[in-house]
Amino acid sequence: MSSSSVCRVKLLSPVASACVCAVLLCLACTPVFAASPDARQIMEDVYRQDTSHDTFMRAGFEVFDKEGRHTKKTFTYRRIGSPGDSKTLVVFNAPKEIRGVALLSINRTGVSDRQYMYIPATQRVRAVVPQERSAHFIGTDFTFEDIAERVLDDFTYRLLGEAETIEGHKTWKIEATPVDSSRSQYKFIYYWVAQDAPVILHSELYDAQGREVRVLHASQLKRVSGICGPRHMEMTSVPNGTRTVLVIDEVKFNAPLDETLFTPQALGQLHDSGPVR
Template sequence: MSKASDPGENPRQIPRRGGRPLCLLSALCLPPSVFRLLISSFRLPLSTFCLPLSVLLLAGVPPGSVRAQAALEIMERVDQQARCSSRQYTGSLEVYDRGGKVLRKAWLSRRKGFGGESRSLVRFTSPPEVRGVGLLVLAHRGVPSDQWLYTPAIRRDRRIAPQDRSVRFLGTDFSYEDMQEREVADYQYSLIGEEASGAGSFFKIQAVPNKNLRSQYAYLYVWVDKNLFVVTRTEFYRDKELSKTLAAGKLERIQGIWTALELEMKDLKRGSRTVVRMSDVQYNKFLSDDLFTLRNLRDGDR
């Protein structure tokens, strides 16, 4: 593909509405999905968003429908602010076990495209035990993604089932589901309310995954910053039990996109937590298609 034709040369394309990908937990890569959930920017003043909600309430629309419509619009805003044609960053993570002992890992993440039509490659760079391990994900809208895991020690790439969503990704507290790209339409939303704290004002939204998503979670609670339209906290429920929490920190606006440079995922059942830190974040950079091939997965980004 020529450079001129690459989407990376057309930054911040206006996203289509309806059926577009969300990243409910989008792409940290390590968790691409979580990463996308927590990045956002805003273009419209908040009042333009709040007006329809007020109008609907005055018009006597049933509160349940109002809450659902409002929540959907908020999540679409979150998704819209996070859009980019490509993203690259280096990440490091610390996995703390119940006793507080820590394991550190680092990786390079690249993603091209967005949501339902995207390609991503995560390559671990340390520790030596997992150096070179790579995960290639080719996401297709409406059909399961293709995923391969390459393990240098056995020199094999292995197609893995995308539905293995509850499986931990390389010993972290992130599951493969947490890393998958999602569509806005994959969830049913409801606006639970608004909360304020010293950290700011937030919408609290419940997101229930559609059955065809086969999610490990029964529902999620998501806190969206009312000013930035960035998800700053997520709670993951299995049945009615709180299973995990995800918190975002160190928000920075990079190339117009609000980006959480620090994430903390806690697994309440296991008593472990994973802290992710991102650096060298670049959006809308030209990334060759050759980076997202089995050849490159095996060859270790030569």
């Protein structure tokens, strides 16, 4: 049975939600790019430029179906620690059906992520099984792989040359190919990376059969605490014509976060009124 036809209950896993931010932060920029057209170096700069030790973010997903109807979910996101050794906490604020749902992910290099979810209606904190990388993320057009922390060494990179200007930025076009098929659901990915900032502005993602399945477009770059990134991202599913827009309303880096929030026991007592604690 193909993965696309299998029923997969897609919930927002903590690690996945953490990775939403990771992707966003990967798009943050520092103007270090010059004429150094080494593909791997470009991608390494994209992935490793975030040095913050904690992050707070307020954002929302808007999911459009092929008839144009849309639903919106808003959430707050908190992360402490660095990639590979972090804890992330996502709390949904709207709509009312999911208000108060909280997701905690504890990531450690070399061991499986531990993930927990709190559901107010049942007043339960439950452990969550990690999802398949190709599974859709809470009904959006993002898959878990799309929003996960990318591991640089999972792909090989080839610079295809200078490409068109996107959102006012000159870009490099890079082809990323997984080192083996177990590392990615995609056969290859084309990235358009800004030449003046380590930000991926546009991606085209191709499935194992070489068909274009998703297109990601980023815009509205802003700088916060010296780190810049897009405030608007749109993922389009090519085969079924649906799309998801991620809008980031607020981002704070290195703000002091209360570490006691990041435990399964604390999930039940969480009141997500303030942005930063």
